[in-house]
Amino acid sequence: MYKKQQQILVMGLGYIGLPTASLLATKGHKVLGVDISIDVVDTINSGNIHIVEPDLDILVRSAVNSGNLRASITPDVADTFILAVPTPFRKVGGNPRAPDISYVEAATHSIAPYLREGNLVILESTSPVGTTERIAEILAELRPDLVPSIPIHKTSSSVYLAHCPERVLPGHIIRELVDNDRIIGGINRASAAKAQELYSSFCNGTTFITDSRTAELAKLVENSFRDVNIAFANELSLICDRLGINVWELLELANKHPRVNILQPGPGVGGHCIAVDPWFIVSAAPEESRLIRLAREVNDSKPNWVVEKIRAKAERFKNPVIGCLGLAFKANIDDLRESPALEITRMLIRENIGLVMSCEPNISEDFREFPIYPLADVLTEADVVVVLVDHDEFKQIDREILKEKVVIDTRGIWR
Numbered sequence: 001m002y003k004k005q006q007q008i009l010v011m012g013l014g015y016i017g018l019p020t021a022s023l024l025a026t027k028g029h030k031v032l033g034v035d036i037s038i039d040v041v042d043t044i045n046s047g048n049i050h051i052v053e054p055d056l057d058i059l060v061r062s063a064v065n066s067g068n069l070r071a072s073i074t075p076d077v078a079d080t081f082i083l084a085v086p087t088p089f090r091k092v093g094g095n096p097r098a099p100d101i102s103y104v105e106a107a108t109h110s111i112a113p114y115l116r117e118g119n120l121v122i123l124e125s126t127s128p129v130g131t132t133e134r135i136a137e138i139l140a141e142l143r144p145d146l147v148p149s150i151p152i153h154k155t156s157s158s159v160y161l162a163h164c165p166e167r168v169l170p171g172h173i174i175r176e177l178v179d180n181d182r183i184i185g186g187i188n189r190a191s192a193a194k195a196q197e198l199y200s201s202f203c204n205g206t207t208f209i210t211d212s213r214t215a216e217l218a219k220l221v222e223n224s225f226r227d228v229n230i231a232f233a234n235e236l237s238l239i240c241d242r243l244g245i246n247v248w249e250l251l252e253l254a255n256k257h258p259r260v261n262i263l264q265p266g267p268g269v270g271g272h273c274i275a276v277d278p279w280f281i282v283s284a285a286p287e288e289s290r291l292i293r294l295a296r297e298v299n300d301s302k303p304n305w306v307v308e309k310i311r312a313k314a315e316r317f318k319n320p321v322i323g324c325l326g327l328a329f330k331a332n333i334d335d336l337r338e339s340p341a342l343e344i345t346r347m348l349i350r351e352n353i354g355l356v357m358s359c360e361p362n363i364s365e366d367f368r369e370f371p372i373y374p375l376a377d378v379l380t381e382a383d384v385v386v387v388l389v390d391h392d393e394f395k396q397i398d399r400e401i402l403k404e405k406v407v408i409d410t411r412g413i414w415r
C-alpha cells in the first residue's frame with residue numbers, strides 16, 4: 001500500500017515540476033523541490049512563483065505555508081524522486097535537432113548519491129525512446145549497490161524506475177494534473193506498479209501500465225499527432241489565402257462532417273512540446289518519419305509566410321507602424337519557448353519592415369530584448385495590427401478602433 005505521507009523530491013521546478021511538487025505537498029506529502037536556479041528556489045521558498053499559470057500562485061503559497069513544500073538547490077534523501085527537467089533539442093553533427101537529454105543525465109547524477117534501497121525514480125520529462133533505460137545505466141554505474149533491473153518481466157528491483165510522461169495543457173495545468181489519464185511505463189513490472197500507486201494517490205484519471213519505451217514513444221506520438229493535424233490546418237490556410245476563401249469559415253463548415261475535426265491554423269507552432277517532440281521521432285527513425293518531418297517543416301515555415309503578408313501590407317504606408325499583439329506561444333500564458341509570435345516579431349524588427357510595437361500582457365518587465373508597449377498605445381499608433389496570440393485581452397478589443405487600420409488576424413479571433 002502507498003505510504004500516506006512520503007518524502008518526495010522533485011528535480012526541476014518549472015511549468016511541470018512546480019505544479020507537481022505543490023500538488024503533492026498539498027496532498028500531505030513532504031516535498032523537496034530542487035532546481036539549479038537559486039532565483040527559482042528563493043522565489044518559491046518565499047511562497048511566490050516565477051511562471052504564469054492560472055491558480056499556481058495559490059497552490060504554491062498554500063503548499064509552502066503548510067510546511068510541506070520547500071525548495072533547495074541541493075537534493076536530499078527521499079522515498080520518491082521525480083525528474084521534470086528540460087529535454088530540448090540541440091545540434092549534433094549533421095542533425096540540427098537531435099534530442100538533448102543532458103539535463104536528465106545531470107539530474108540523475110545529482111540524485112544518485114541520495115538513493116536508497118526501495119526508492120522510486122520517475123522520469124516525467126518528455127524523452128526520446130530509451131532515456132529511462134539510459135537512467136538505469138547511469139544509476140548502475142554510479143550506484144552498483146542499487147542496480148535497477150531492466151527487463152520488463154522482473155518483479156522486483158532494489159531501485160524502481162518508471163517513465164510517466166506529462167500531458168498537461170499550459171493554462172490548465174492544475175486541473176489536468178489531477179484529471180488526465182496517465183501512461184506509466186515501468187523499466188520492469190514492479191516499477192510500473194510502484195509508480196502507479198503514487199499516481200493513483202493524487203490522479204482522478206485512469207493510469208495505464210506499459211514498458212518505459214512504449215510510454216516514451218506514446219508521449220512523442222501524442223504531440224506529433226497534434227503537429228501533423230495543425231500542419232494540415234496551416235496548409236489549408238495558405239491554400240485558402242491563394243483562393244480568396246476565409247479559412248475559418250471553411251473549417252467551421254468542414255468540421256460539421258461527423259467524422260472530420262480539423263484543428264485551427266495559426267502563425268506557426270510553438271512551445272516546448274509540439275514544436276520539439278516530433279523531432280525526437282524523426283531523429284530516431286529518419287527514413288520512416290516522412291510525414292512527421294514534413295508537418296514540422298510546414299509549421300516551421302508559417303512564420304515566414306506571415307512576415308511576407310505583413311511586409312506586403314506595410315508597403316502601403318510611408319513609415320509603417322506595425323502593432324504585434326502577443327509574443328507567447330499560445331493564449332493566456334507567458335511561455336515564449338519556440339514561440340512563432342516571438343519569431344515573427346523578431347523578423348519584423350530585424351528586417352526593418354517598419355516601427356514594430358509589440359504588446360504582451362503576460363510577461364514581466366524583465367523582458368529586455370525589445371520594447372513592450374501597452375495595448376492602448378499599440379492600438380492608437382499602429383497602421384497594421386497583427387494578432388499573433390489569441391489572449392483574452394485581445395478578444396475584448398473594440399473592433400471600431402480598428403476600422404481605419406489594416407488587420408492581419410493569424411488566430412482567427414475576428415473571423
Ligand SMILES: NC(=O)c1ccc[n+]([C@@H]2O[C@H](COP(=O)([O-])OP(=O)(O)OC[C@H]3O[C@@H](n4cnc5c(N)ncnc54)[C@H](O)[C@@H]3O)[C@@H](O)[C@H]2O)c1
Binds near residue numbers: 011084087110273
Ligand atoms: N511545459 C509543458 O507544458 C509540458 C507539458 C508536458 C511535458 N513537458 C515536459 O516536461 C519537462 C519539463 O518541462 P518544463 O516546461 O517544466 O521546463 P521548465 O524549463 O519550465 O523547467 C525546468 C526546470 O528544471 C531546472 N533544471 C534544469 N536542469 C536541472 C537539474 N539538473 N537539476 C534540477 N533542476 C534543473 C531548470 O532550472 C527549470 O527551472 C520537459 O521534458 C517538457 O518537454 C512540459
